[in-house]
Amino acid sequence: MSIATTNQPTPNNFTELGLIQPLLARLTEMKYQQPTPIQAQAIPSVLARRDLIAGANTGSGKTAAFALPLLQYLHKIKTTKHNNNDGNYVTGLVLVPTRELAKQVADSIKSYAVHFNGAIKTVAVFGGVSANTQMLALRGGTDILVATPGRLLDLISSNAIKLDNVKTLILDEADRMLSLGFTEELASLLALMPKQKQTLLFSATFPEQVKALTLDLLNDPVEIQLQSADSSTLVQRVFTVNKGQKTALLAHLIKQHKWQQSLIFVNAKNACNHLADKLSKRGITAEVFHGDKGQGARTRVLDAFKAGEIQVLIATDIAARGLDIEKLPVVINFDLPRSPADYMHRIGRSGRAGEVGLALSIIDHEDYHHFNVIEKKNKLRLEREQVAGFETIEFEKDVFSSTNKPVAKPEGSGKKKRKNKQQVNADIWLGNV
Missing domain, CATH: 3.40.50.300 (P-loop containing nucleotide triphosphate hydrolases)
Structure with a gap:
């Protein structure tokens, strides 16, 4: 055929x-x-x-x-x-x-x-x-x-x-x-x-x-x-962090940028509740959205989030497919999706219909290899960035090696990279300039 x-x-x-x-x-x-x-x-x-x-x-x-x-x-x-x-x-x-x-x-x-x-x-x-x-x-x-x-x-x-x-x-x-x-x-x-x-x-x-x-x-x-990984209205960024500091960095970003709505993806139902509890201890109230919630509760939570009544929603991949949340400013991958295709579905909740959006992925060294796979499958290449106060030891680039070792970066070594247009736009969006 x-x-x-x-x-x-x-x-x-x-x-x-x-x-x-x-x-x-x-x-x-x-x-x-x-x-x-x-x-x-x-x-x-x-x-x-x-x-x-x-x-x-x-x-x-x-x-x-x-x-x-x-x-x-x-x-x-x-x-x-x-x-x-x-x-x-x-x-x-x-x-x-x-x-x-x-x-x-x-x-x-x-x-x-x-x-x-x-x-x-x-x-x-x-x-x-x-x-x-x-x-x-x-x-x-x-x-x-x-x-x-x-x-x-x-x-x-x-x-x-x-x-x-x-x-x-x-x-x-x-x-x-x-x-x-x-x-x-x-x-x-x-x-x-x-x-x-x-x-x-x-x-x-x-x-x-x-x-x-x-x-x-x-x-x-x-x-x-007509798929394209390069969308002029959706900025994609990747932040590296030391193992065990993901929650602290997430809470820092939410407070620093005062996002009115943020959709955070994790991979399991119990992870939704666990992350919500940890954010609560840091003064951030979050609702959860997963398959164990009754349909009435799921509908109420989603409607409230769409209406802007919920600031932070933590969800599994049931929220990654097709849902239209108008002018959602930011989507965050706290856990990387298991399927590389689901990465595009997740980040597509933001930057819809020509609106400006931001997609963040927070990764530690255990995520490096999988994120490289996600990039390869989706024909992406995103710079690994760090947030002040959450700097991490830089790992060797050979992500396919099973013996990755932390490599201390000599102070003042290397040339300062010139930011491209998308990174400049991202800095403006994040309020870094």
Whole structure:
């Protein structure tokens, strides 16, 4: 199977993309002035009913890139064809990896569809809340269903919904949906859908091993690749620190720069609570966000953080995928992500939609090797920096050696490096100049 690649110029407005008036009117109300590159390239292909694999940075407008043409297609078939669907049908199915993303995507679709006056029904289903409420919402079927795979399979087993009429399947955060954790569930769902359907894959990252899995899903797809590790609005910095001083440095940075919002990533649920306790002892109140919290608590915490009512949020990677937190100033990797691809998803919570953002990683010598792997996989090279008062012994550059030894840096040795433009911008952002 061949993969076509599109490289169309960005239109000046949404009218040139062939969108209909109800959608154009809503985009005007929402102050969407010009399509982003992913919207400009994806929307015409989706309207043409092509299969698609689309990679673009987080915060680049991927939801609108699939939601707008999907709504237009559904409006067309509902007004020009007799509806032969049975009572528990779904026409457009969007699969996502997390509960929060399911709600966010469904809310966005409903917002875009305001001027259809309720003619297109959208429902979100996910775990952690009552299945009975979701079954009631699905009565009579739905035009668009946004779902996490596990809850969707539960609803299918209860005969609340069928997938035999799906016309469009969308995998949002497709690399995660095609990963090992969702393989069996996705295979079960695909077996219940028609073979003849449009399939769209959207993600910020598409590792090669995941890309190979897409060949069986797609039919003569258009490929759009707009990912870039170099974003002019997101400054990335790496601070080195001695082992055991990460928390002290983190608390120092939060207090020094008085960030109104900071999202801090760790790798485990118990690490969230542990770090929150340690910050509390240093006079910093933090909330936690992880899978052991009930869905109601997760929703309240996330809504409060988005509203600016919580200054520091410590989260596992359930917060790394797709969540849109408007104007989030800083994301901090307290623990490095286990997967190099997740690094880009994490830092993409800041610097969204052209806003200025800052992504910090705090590493000690045990993290050096893994951070080099992250850089290599994401085609990055970031300078290792130190914070005054938290200087560390510099380690040998041979990170692949198992005998790294601390090397004292002679006082006054070496030339002072000239800062590049991004570092100057970062200093201004951090208030260092």
